[in-house]
Amino acid sequence: MADQIVIQVNGNPHIVQAPPDTPLLYVLRNELGLHGPQFGCGLEQCGACMVIYGKEAKQSCKLRVGDVGATPIITLEGLMEDGQLHPVQQAFMEQQAAQCGFCTNGMIIATAALLVKVHDPSERDIREALDGNLCRCGSHLRILRAVRRASELMWKGAE
Numbered sequence: 001m002a003d004q005i006v007i008q009v010n011g012n013p014h015i016v017q018a019p020p021d022t023p024l025l026y027v028l029r030n031e032l033g034l035h036g037p038q039f040g041c042g043l044e045q046c047g048a049c050m051v052i053y054g055k056e057a058k059q060s061c062k063l064r065v066g067d068v069g070a071t072p073i074i075t076l077e078g079l080m081e082d083g084q085l086h087p088v089q090q091a092f093m094e095q096q097a098a099q100c101g102f103c104t105n106g107m108i109i110a111t112a113a114l115l116v117k118v119h120d121p122s123e124r125d126i127r128e129a130l131d132g133n134l135c136r137c138g139s140h141l142r143i144l145r146a147v148r149r150a151s152e153l154m155w156k157g158a159e
């Protein structure tokens with residue numbers, strides 16, 4: 001049975017009608033029209049559906065909407081500010097760190113969460129942070145470059 005549930009997404013409260021065990025991913029995509037998070041595996045295995053949940057990158061396919069509560073959720077769409085791309089989005093574009101782009105949402109979200117905590121990550125830090133994100137296209141080297149570039153843009157005043 002559908003409940004009325006309030007969730008905080010991209011800085012705004014949203015009232016959604018859904019059974020509490022509905023995956024947050026479905027609500028974001030189907031109720032709120034936020035198509036940044038992708039449905040890959042639905043099993044917490046690929047990372048394509050990631051959102052920032054509180055301060056952590058989290059797979060939204062396995063989060064039940066009824067469990068979200070007041071924890072703020074940021075999707076790919078919510079990373080932009082004043083019409084400007086987030087530095088991580090900018091870096092991924094600059095480095096052309098995608099082929100099909102299906103994994104890109106999760107890669108960007110995981111990177112954004114990492115760089116808030118670790119300003120100058122080592123290669124090991126990056127690999128560990130992106131361990132839950134699969135890319136079937138082999139874009140990994142460009143993704144690594146994009147994460148380093150994003151770190152420069154965010155924290156070293158690079159242009």
Ligand code: FES
Pocket residue numbers: 038039040041042043044045046047048049050059060061062
């Ligand atoms: S769709 Fe959520 S981890 Fe794959």
Ligand code: FES
Pocket residue numbers: 097098099100101102103104134135136137138139
């Ligand atoms: S760019 Fe295609 S899955 Fe990563």
